[in-house]
Amino acid sequence: MSASRQRGGGRLHVLLVSHYYPPHIGGIEIVVRREAEGLLAAGAEVTVLTSGDRSSVCVQDGVRVVRVAAWNAAERRAGMPFPLFSPALLPVVVRLARRADVIHVHDCLYLSSWAAGLAARLTRTPYVLTQHVAVVDHPSRLVRAVEQLLYALAGKSLLRHARTVFTLNASVGAFVRACGARDQRHLANGTDTMLFCPAADEEERRLLRRRLGLPSDRLLVLFVGRLVAKKGYDLLLASHSPEAGYDLVLCGDGDARPLAGRPGVHHLGGLSPAEVAGAYRACDVFALPSTREGFPLSVQEAMASGLPVVTTDDPGYAPYGLDRTQVSLLPREPSVLAGQLRELAADPQRRARMAGYSRAYAERAFAWDEHVRTLLAHYSGLRGP
Template sequence: MSTRTLRILLVSHYYPPHVGGIENVVRREAEGLAAQGVEVTVLTSAERSSVREENGVRVVRVAAWNGTERRAGVPFPVFSPALLATALRLVRGADVVHIHDCLYLSSWAAGLAARLTQTPYVLTQHVALVDHPSGLVRAVQRTVYRIAGRALLRGARAVFTLNASVARFVEAHGARACYHLANGVDTDRFRPAEDSGEPVRARERLGLPAGRVLVLFVGRLVPKKGHDLLLAAHRPDAGYDLVFSGGGDIAALAGRPGVHHLGALPPEAVAEAYRACDVFALPSTAEGFPLTVQEAMASGLPVITTDDPGYSPYELDRDQVSLLSREVTVLDAELRALAADPGRRARMGKYSRAYAEKTFAWDDHVTTLLAHYRGGGEHR
């Protein structure tokens, strides 16, 4: 198959303008592949069904109810009955199907359609089991992975993972060929401030205070992301303010001195928020290698995140990235120390940017995908 005639179907439960990490990854993959001459279609959800051309990508949205996310913070769109017929039609027209995560109805429909039409598919698994506070949600996850997840993983020609923990998880659930593939990041959009005045102007536009060390959190305000840990660690006399960008448990932020909420921002505004702030903190759990960490590093921010053994393939310098346990006292001590040490923040930020430029290039990511779509790539 030549690059110009290759037809790829990308499958994701969400796609922009819905805000989130997976959907941003899928859009960058889709647009990067289209730029290489690939014919790209995306199968995803929306409130109403539609078919549109977006930046060289055909986006097919199937109507879905998204009440579980709005009411309980569980991102699980419930598709209309048209999903399976749509998946069958799109899979028949594809050379390779690329499914993102095996936990969603769109993934199951595409996997079944691929089996029925004998179309090869690959799968990116972004996370393992999510430690959700609801026992019911955890039980449902385990059941889904044992049944539909195992079937999808076993049938995939290649399974891509973002860290070692997820790799072990998918291999335990039947993945036959597992590959480490880091997400890319737009190092032009997510970049350090060009001069000392840019953060000042960004703070003015975003309504953030001048003269304070600002610690930024980007993500949904749900327990697995760790926003509650940051709130528990923060004290008005700590020497820094907290800035949150994302939807979810907004009530938890209300009335707290030194805590600012920007809401769920579009990508350009999120990039500006990184440049407005001094430190990035995400004490999350059970995530691959969070896209927001990559964006923060590309923006030249010092990073505080969870010490996850799954991050070992990235070989991060522990002197330059704060990898911590998810303990309030530990977070409190590190945040206070960084807030009081501008020299250390500058050194960590310089490392972040250099690491992102070297490791998170989208062009390399797309080139790797193309090799696998054509049947290449080394097992590792």
Template sequence: MTAPRTQPLRVLLVSHYYPPHLGGIENVVRNEAVQLAALGVDVTVLTSGERSGAVDEAGVRVVRVRAWNGVERRAGVPFPVLSPRLLPTALRLVRRADVVHVHDCLYPTSWAAGLAAALTRTPHLVTQHVALVEHPSALVRGVQRAVYATAGRSLLRRARAVLTLNAGVAAFVGRYGARPARSHHLANGVDPVLFRPAASAGERRDARRSFGLPDDVPLVLFAGRLVPKKGYDLLLAAHAAEPEPGYELVFAGDGDSRALAGRTGVHHLGTLSAERLAELYRACEIFALPSAAEGFPLTVQEAMASGLAVLTSDDPGYAPYRLDPGLVALVPRQVPALRTALASLAGDPELRGRMGDYARHYAETGFSWPQHAEALLRHYAEALPDRSPHHPSPRPPRP
């Protein structure tokens, strides 16, 4: 019988970006890191940055490798180009890790960590957030396919576990080499204290005023990058197609905002911190994200926790969540369908209230970061060579 572990479990989390860079994957990784550290795990994060270096943040060691982000700035594609120091840094960090947890197969940080894990025979897991992303550029689509067919396939095939957010992504990783017995559904969490409903009509009114938004009309919020796969253009078209919409659109996120400029009833607030975004959720009544091939976006979970009526894509990948279609609007990514659904929600405050109550209750019971972290510990334990389940010992403070 194997003796229980007496040293803290050492986990290397790998992500192409990490806060303060804003985005869904980086927020997931940060929450995982903080939750695991609170459970006594020795957590290190390998990521990119404007300069190389290592710092301790909230009990987590964050190691950044210098990267050029021109691809994101110029083309809206979040793909950092990292310095040659990436592979030696990954090898150094993987050698001291018990388990490597890679987030998404598409990025150089994942490839380097996967290669280092193979060379050192360190078990690794993969969380795959999305399948192939729709993009207007044939070059971007081709690069995605090439990466998933090569480095992605290797990462998925050798992974001790592959974690996915919805049925569509689960099918995708199966096509690219993930072993069915090692594929598992695992929902992300959400902070129900930060993301909460407005406590009163007065608090909602104050939140609106802090953003310069009108008081007398329902507000439909879109939170995310202004790129086609998110469907922001579909919302604009649905709004423009309605002679008297009865609602106004609010956009929070970066990207090409020229399509929003000068439109009546359309507000663009840019990129917001998590705290300001949480306040903006409380200012609005409806959340709309007609995105494509995204798993279960964090912004949808945040909107549900904030008690908003949620409208999102009618994607069969959502099946594992068993959402009530009468209380979450799952709509085709088509302008006429969006126009009809938004008009219906804007004109029916009682329906919005029922949908918001359902969303909040679902978030409180179904999206828990502590439960997510406990599930990760179980997967890590199964990935270890001795396969002995354990709870990590308390970690001593770093010198």
């Protein structure tokens, strides 16, 4: 049966492609899950193609999820989220592409993305792409060299042939245009402002701290992200001392050995989204001195949770129009970071003002419903009459 005869009809069929999907924990996974659930609720037929320990097909929260077996040693051994798929990947994605009206690929630097781009060409299915990051300045020269090679061999071609490339911030927008993207558009991620919300009162905060094993009598600065260099957790550790007036709380998987035995440092490990939401409500300040991320999902979640935010002064924040008196955008220097966190620890009135701004901004700017409506309108235009 030809591709044209398998498609069509009244219901829009979307194929979402992501190298990982929940229960694997990460920012892209959360975004793809929310897009899938939102599109499904809006009436679209949705299939997610992703990796798994073994090949399988299941329905997860109403969404059809097709997993292709992949070897995940690169993440386990080196913190590189790059699953190596089995040879079954290409025939599976071609079969799924034949049924899809549109393919939405997340990030251009993964085998699943490259296979989806090839399948789109073979089946003449239009595809769009969300590029989440630009080139990462990894501390390993080998990793940087491999990353540059992968962009040159496959990533740039995928960006050039996409009907539209959605980006989350100005830095990534400039990057994809330099790679030859023909139609680049800014599209902010949404945030679940019901799940990620401020603590109702001090009693809830106290109970959450007890549940997480955190001290009740210390100001807590929260970091959420993988324990890798690009996220800047090492800068937070370098800026912290027991006399600083606050404790550090780190939430995320990775190499926790640098955290062991450090006074005033608490590691919660990898948590579910609901547990992460509780960690936000339990803490007082959010800090993420990451590099080249623009506006990562964790910053959006922290703002929705009503936390003062301290993060890197990245050009990618420009399209969002943040009030820099209410969000601390700093250079990635431990001494500057330490000074800012000490000032916030000593100034509860300023923390309260920044917290109020964070919550109000999130409620106004991070609506998932609007994100999904934008995608549906764009998909429908590609589908044609």
